Amino acid sequence: MAVxxxxxxxxxxxxxxxxxxxxxxxxxxxxxxxxxxxxxxxFISLPNGAKMLEHTAAALGTPDFGRRLxxxxxxxxxxxxxxxxxxxxxxxxxx
Numbered sequence: 001m002a003v004x005x006x007x008x009x010x011x012x013x014x015x016x017x018x019x020x021x022x023x024x025x026x027x028x029x030x031x032x033x034x035x036x037x038x039x040x041x042x043f044i045s046l047p048n049g050a051k052m053l054e055h056t057a058a059a060l061g062t063p064d065f066g067r068r069l070x071x072x073x074x075x076x077x078x079x080x081x082x083x084x085x086x087x088x089x090x091x092x093x094x095x
Contacts, residue, residue, distance in 0.1 A: 002046035006039035009049065011072040012056075013037065019060045026056050 016023035027034045030052030036042035057065035075086055 003043040004046050004049050006036045006042035006044055009037045009044070009052075009069075011038070011069060015065075015069055015072055016056060016060070019062055019065075021056065021060050026052060026059065029055065 012027075013023040016026060023037075024034055027037055030048045032044055032048050032052060033042070036044055053066050053069075057063055062068065
């Protein structure tokens with residue numbers, strides 16, 4: 001089964017609340033334990049997480065919900081991959 005860390009949904013509750021939604025109802029509808037959202041030590045079913053994001057976007061009338069969530073998280077959410085992506089690559093020296 002494909003899983004994601006709970007931290008993939010960091011700031012989910014905050015953003016849903018800002019947009020006037022009920023994060024508990026949305027998480028429960030996706031069959032995800034409420035307390036797992038945003039936790040590094042918990043894993044969430046990837047299909048359930050993806051469906052929750054799609055349902056949340058539709059329920060809140062916010063088609064860019066995933067983008068908004070990503071903007072609140074920042075590149076640090078990706079861990080070492082994010083660090084590597086943010087590291088400038090030195091230009092090759094002219095020959």
